[in-house]
Amino acid sequence: MPGAVAYFTSRRGGVSPPPWESLNLGLHVQDDPERVRINRERVTAGLGLPPNPWVTAEQVHGARVGVVDGAESDGGRVLPATDALITAARGVTLALFFADCVPLFFAGPGAVGLAHAGWRGTLSGIAVSTLEALRQRFGIEPSEVWVGIGPAIGPCCYEVSEELWNEFNRRLGTGVSPGPRYLDLAAANRELLLRAGVAPDRIVEARLCTRCRADLFFSHRRAGFPTGRMAALIYRP
Numbered sequence: 001m002p003g004a005v006a007y008f009t010s011r012r013g014g015v016s017p018p019p020w021e022s023l024n025l026g027l028h029v030q031d032d033p034e035r036v037r038i039n040r041e042r043v044t045a046g047l048g049l050p051p052n053p054w055v056t057a058e059q060v061h062g063a064r065v066g067v068v069d070g071a072e073s074d075g076g077r078v079l080p081a082t083d084a085l086i087t088a089a090r091g092v093t094l095a096l097f098f099a100d101c102v103p104l105f106f107a108g109p110g111a112v113g114l115a116h117a118g119w120r121g122t123l124s125g126i127a128v129s130t131l132e133a134l135r136q137r138f139g140i141e142p143s144e145v146w147v148g149i150g151p152a153i154g155p156c157c158y159e160v161s162e163e164l165w166n167e168f169n170r171r172l173g174t175g176v177s178p179g180p181r182y183l184d185l186a187a188a189n190r191e192l193l194l195r196a197g198v199a200p201d202r203i204v205e206a207r208l209c210t211r212c213r214a215d216l217f218f219s220h221r222r223a224g225f226p227t228g229r230m231a232a233l234i235y236r237p
Helices: 033-047 119-124 126-138 162-172 185-196
Strands: 005-008 065-068 084-087 094-098 102-108 111-117 146-149 203-205 230-235
Touching (some): 033 230, 084 094, 084 126, 094 102, 094 111, 102 126, 102 230, 111 230, 119 126
Parallel strands (some): 146 203
Antiparallel strands (some): 094 230, 102 111
16 A cells, blocks of 8 residues: 555454453453553564554544644544544554454545444445545545555354345345345445546455464454454554
C-alpha cells in the first residue's frame, strides 16, 4: 500500500496467560492492563513503530469516522464511539482491535485510515463512510485509494440467523454467501468498496479465517468471552 506502513498482529509473542494467550492487545477484555501495556510495547519495539502512543477508539460496531490531526495531545487518545480513524499526520499510529471482525486498511495520497467492520458496521457502510471521510477531509477520491482487507472470520465459519442472512443478500446480492446462512464479510466489504469507486486491483485481501486459524489468531466465535484481541495498525512514515 503506497504511502503507508500497515500491520495486523497475531496472538503470538506476548505475556498474557490463557484465555488471552499470549499477545492480547485489547484493554477491554478483562486482561491485566499491565500485561496489555507490555504486549503493546513489544509490538511497538518489534515492528519499529513510531514511539508515540497509539491513537485508537472505543469500538461500538457503528459507522462513525474519527479524524486524528496529529497534535501531540493525540498520542494515546481513545476516540469515543468510533469505528474508523483517518489521519494525514506522519508518524501517528492508528490502532483498532479485532477477534473475527474485518479490518480495513486505507492508504491514499497524503492520508491513511483504518476501519472495524463487523456485520453491523458492514451493513452500516463503515467502508464507504471511511472513503467519504477521506474525500471530504483530504480531497482523496476512492479511485486513488488502496485498501487492505485483513484476516477475519471466513465464510467457512460464519453462520448467522436466517433474518441476517436475508438482509445481507437483499442489500448486497451475490458474493456475500457461500451457502445458506453463511456470510462472507470480507466479500461484502469488497463489494461495497468497488461500488464506491475503489479500483479492483487496489484491493488486497489476506483471506485468512480467524476462527479456523486458532494457532495464529484470537476468535470470539471460537473461544467466547473473554479472549484476546489482535491489532490492526497503520501510519504514514
